[in-house]
Amino acid sequence: MVAELAMQKMFIEQLLDKKLVDGLSPQKAVPLLREDLPPEMHPTLDEIVEERQHRSAEWAETVRVVEGGGSTAELDPGRNWYYPPKGGGLRWTRLKAQMAGGGLADAVDSIDRSTNATVKELAQPFTNERRRGIVIGNVQSGKTANYAALAAKALDAGYRFVLVLSGIHNNLRTQTQERLNRDLGVEAHSDEWGTLTTPLHDLDLAEVKNARFSVSGLSGKRKMMAVMKKNSSRLDHLLEFFDQLDERTLRDTPILIIDDESDQATPDSSRAKKDVETDPTVINKKMRQVWAKVKNGTYVGYTATPFANVFMDPKPHGVEGLESLYPRDFIHVMPTPKNYFGAERLFGIDEGMIDTEGAAGLDVVRRIPVDELPMLAPAKSAEADTFVPEVTESLKDAVKWFVVASAIRRLRGQTGKHSSMLIHTTHRTKPHQAMRDQLLAFLEPLKKDARNGDVSAFQKIFDNEEGRVASLYTGSADAPTWPVLQHEIVNVLRVLEVVVDNGEEDPEDRIVYNDDRPRTAIVIGGGTLSRGLTLEGLFVSYFTRTSNAYDTLLQMGRWFGYRPGYEDLQRIWLAEGLETDYQFLAAVESEMRSEIRRLASEGLTPDDIGVKIRRHPGRLQITSATKMPLAEQVEFTFQGYRTQTAIFDFSDPAVQEANTATVVTLLRSLEGYRVKTGGLAASSHLYKDVPFASIKAFFEAFSVHERYRETHREALKWVDAKLPDLPWRVVLAGGSRGPVFQGEEFVVPSVNRAPLRAVEDQSINIRALMRGGDRVADLVLEGSEEAGGLKTDIARMALRLKPADEGGAGGQGVLVLYPIALDSTPQNQREAAESGRTSMRDVLSGLGLGHLADSGTPLMGYGVVMPSDIAGKLEADGDFMSLVIARSNVEDDDGE
Structure with missing residues (x-):
């Protein structure tokens, strides 16, 4: 009997789901099914309806079962009307099976x-x-x-x-x-x-x-x-x-x-x-x-x-x-899959912008030298028709790596897959044709040599790039060796195409991907490639075109996405400054998504409150000003802003020596403000109630990399104008090993910060100087157990905003000084592999400055958390942009 009732129930559920699949609403489907069923099955139907009502309260609100007939529901203010059919639904069941068998x-x-x-x-x-x-x-x-x-x-x-x-x-x-x-x-x-x-x-x-x-x-x-x-x-x-x-x-x-x-x-x-x-x-x-x-x-x-x-x-x-x-x-x-490569994973995140330590980024980004840019795109629109680009050294490297990486894919059994390279230097179409001609001319002698068995021109890029991020690879193929790879390079050059895709090309000449004909193509373009269109198997990008708008910059990043089985082969060549822009945008995206999730968890919709988007402190706009005429600035301030020096210019080593002297001068002047947290050889030192005048003099004397100058100058100007009377705190942070940094009043061991392998314009990049807990380093040194136990920057910032008599920092700014060991090394092999870090000694040697690693003198950097106005004296003037939603300004619910 039990089995019979179970079969009957399954039969009725299938009939009900079929009516829903056919396009009937629950309001119509239930009464019609009741008419079709014999009376003895009505209790089972009622049981099914009751179960669905129980599992979805809104379903109960929308389904009105009337004996002998039905009714059409009016607008139901509740949500969750949708009840996924047990069988999945006809079209979704088909699509799900197709996805499961098609790489998803x-x-x-x-x-x-x-x-x-x-x-x-x-x-x-x-x-x-x-x-x-x-x-x-x-x-x-x-x-x-x-x-x-x-x-x-x-x-x-x-x-x-x-x-x-x-x-x-x-x-x-x-x-x-x-x-x-x-x-x-x-x-x-x-x-x-x-x-x-x-x-x-x-x-x-x-x-x-x-x-x-x-x-x-x-x-x-x-x-x-x-x-x-x-x-x-x-x-x-x-x-x-x-x-x-x-x-x-x-x-x-x-x-x-x-x-x-x-x-x-x-x-x-x-x-x-x-x-x-x-x-x-x-x-x-x-x-x-x-x-x-x-x-x-x-x-x-x-x-x-x-x-x-x-x-x-x-x-x-x-x-x-x-x-x-x-x-x-x-x-x-939408959830972000673990195997997705987006701005945060590729470039890292600008930690100074949001309350997160973020990601360190991957060693897949290469810089295009500034002096090459005039050779790659016309400076003015009037020059576009006659401009002849050059295949610069960095572009040669990018093309050669694309050939080598395509050959590696073939060795991995991916011969039947598309492989694409993107070149995007200008949105103007005439230079695209000229670039194609130049590339074909560059490739011709390489192809000729390959036909004669000589592919030695590709060995240098193979040696430099292969294995740089090997830990990203999710496949099982053995690492390629040069002798084995040479034959496949010949095969790649045999099928390699150079294609222009823009609005002026004939449709038959533009890039089209067909699974029956795998393509290995270098695609040159602009607008059509900067949004929407997918370049199949894209893993090398060469990109110089910039933009002043968040949305345009993100959409032009066609290198974002999935690279199954060739994750380690992706490379991105970028013009100067673009990497920093993408790090900032990664922070903006993360912050925006977190806010949207928070609003949803509170039951709020965009009809209740506008979404806030953080403004850039410099040149970048959120979107075209014509698309946001009603947006208002809210909470613009440097309050709580965190910034740091993570790039150091060694084109003149004397600058870094002068910075060390500036730090020593500051600390000597602050001896009267030092809190006795330990002896002269304590691992870190704390100075409290420091006048802003001393901090201002330090900032004006300390030379930072040009990438930070504008932001640091604006932040200093803001503090000087808004909160000049609020005292500061200073921390001299020490590490656990390495050469000591000492003066008459202090002795601390240097901190270990391994740099990135890639060297840009005689500069050393350590990516991040501050650690998460450094935001409350002053409170920890004061003995705050609460500060030492905090795990998120949101909580740390909240503690900074507490009054001092409640265990907080009273909104005071903190300057953290770091002596960085010039013999710093990666913490482990994984850090070295995934984030592209190496020893400081190797990078200095590459700059011809290897002797500095043995000098015992540290490199000085700093991190700052700007002060906050906890007394409420300041008027906010807009750190974010948002619509200010007024109930009188939106449609009434009636008729919607």
Whole structure:
């Protein structure tokens, strides 16, 4: 009997799930199934409904079971209407199996969980609900896989029409259409689908005018899909399509709009604040007109750089009073997979910007010398047509490494995989052709020598680069040797292509990847390669183009992503300063994602409070000023700002000697402020209540690397203007070994800080000087047990802000001085391998200064935590940008 009831229950659940898959809402599916079942099975159906109600309270709110009939639910203020079918749903089950067998096996569970959470935020099908939100991914992190899963689940749950707006470039639209056709089974199960677009054809008038096809497609059981460019004429066609649908069809058609790269073209970029009310940009206006046609559905933006989206005007605006596409209802952050290489993992994180110690970065970044830049791109647009670039020494190295690394991939059994190199030096198209010609001329003699069995030109780059980050490799192949590799280099040169991909190239000449024909290609481009389009198997990038905007810089980083089986081969050649920019942006991203998660955990939406984005203290803008006219500065201040010296210029060693003398002078002048925490030979020393005048004199005398000068100068200026009367604390930090640093009043052992192998412009880079606990080093020296036990910088900063009589620092700034041993070495082999560190002696020797390692005189650096105004005397003037949400400024809930 028990087994029979279990079988009956399974049978009824399958019938219920089938009705949900066919597009019926729970409100309609349950009563209809009750009519189909014999009365003796009704109790089992009730049991199933009760179980689902119990497991999802909102399901209970939305399902109204009426004996003998059903009812249509109105807008339900609760969420979680979505109840994942036990069998997974028809389309999601297919897609999940395809993902598991197609290289995404490790990501399926994460995608499943992430999209379940997003589906629950969508508008409930077959109601009058309309919702808007955004999903934040990472650049090149698999957003398409995520929104394909979202679409599959939404269709299984009752949505009828999926509209994907796929950027502004033809190649990206085609790539997306092909991917979704495969992922959603559009071609394999064509009887289940009606489509308005194909890989070869975007939405056109002929399809739009086929009104019979349009109406029958949306009124029957078939699902509909379109993948379109965000193009003015295409959006006009879409509006005409909607105009041909009657009101009832629109009302009964839950529509999911997925706006891929939603920060591109979608935001209103009217040039002045006063224009926003009356003159939104063309694409923005038409997008909002499309949204106005939707009676029941969801707009979901997908982007890795949501800065412009969170600064949209949240009010209806424009002459027509059209609703905004501001993501008022939800923001979701996609999880970052462990095997993803993003800005934080590749470049490290700017620790001075946020409350985290961050990552150290990887030894995969190479610098392009400043004197090569004029040879790589025209300085002015007027010179673009006649500019002839050169294959500089660093570009030669990059190309040679690409050839060597491609050969290594072949030895690892990856001959059937695509291998790509990106060259992005300018957005202007004419120099792309010239660069191709120059590269072909450079490669020709190398290919000729290879045909004669000579590949010796590649051995130096092999010796310099192979094995630098070997610990990243997740495969099992043996490390390559030069004798074995030579034959494969010949094979790589035989198939190597140089391709230009930009908006002016003929479609047949641009880069297209086909699994049946693996390509080994150097791809030269600009705008089309800086957003959306995926370069398959990209692992070498050569990049000089800079930008002043966060979103543009991040999107241009096509080297972010996954490198399965060739993680250790990736290399990035960058122009001076870009690495520092990406370290800062890694901090901004981390901070933004943490804040969004915090707001979500508190039940807050973008309709309640704006997302804050940290400003750059220098030249970088968050996004185009035209896209954020309503954003306001909030809390701009150097309060609590942490900075440090981690790069040291040895072009003139006398500068570092002078810095050591400056430190000795300061400490001698502070002897009267020293707290007796130990004898002269204590491991560290503390000085309290130091006048800011002494600190200011020290900063003005100490010479820092040019990379820090502007920020340190601005921070000093801020303290001098805002908090000149607040005393400071000074710590002389000692290590546990190494040469001692001593004066008449102190003796401390030097600290160990191993430098990076890569030497840039006669400078030594130790990446990070301060350790996590150093933020409260003064409190630890005072004997604070609380300070010594803190594990996060957030907690440490909170303690600094406590009044002194409560065990805190009273907001006082702290200057931590570090004598760094010039014979410092990596702590272990893993640190040396993964972060590219080596001994200080080796780096100094490479600079011709090896004798300094035996001098016994340390290198002096410092870290600073700026003071804070705990008395509340200062007026905040904006460290972040945010929309200040006023309830009177956003749409009412009525009708949404």
